Amino acid sequence: MDSQDKLQKQPMDxxxxxxxxxxxxxxxxxxxxxxxxxxxxxxNGKPIAVLISNERYERLLKSGIDIAEY
Structure with missing residues (x-):
């Protein structure tokens, strides 16, 4: 896997x-x-909320990002 592959992001469901x-x-x-x-x-085809797994949320917190502050 090269650095280009690492940078590619999966689209959100x-x-x-x-x-x-x-x-x-x-x-x-x-x-x-x-x-x-x-x-x-x-x-009606427009985003109104985002769901996130708890594991992903915990990783954000560990990296210093608390989405509850925004």
Missing amino acids: FYNMSNFLKGQSSKLITKLSDEDRTAFVLK
Whole structure:
């Protein structure tokens, strides 16, 4: 793996609000957590929130970034 590969970022997943309204919340959040991912939540095609796995959040905190401060 060269430095170019390391710099490439995976695009964030996205979930439509309707998925949560159909009772799929647990399944979506578990998948996100198991895969250590982040995802946008969309309403009418526009991002309204971001979901982040706890592991990823803990890594941010350890690196000095507390998203709760922003």
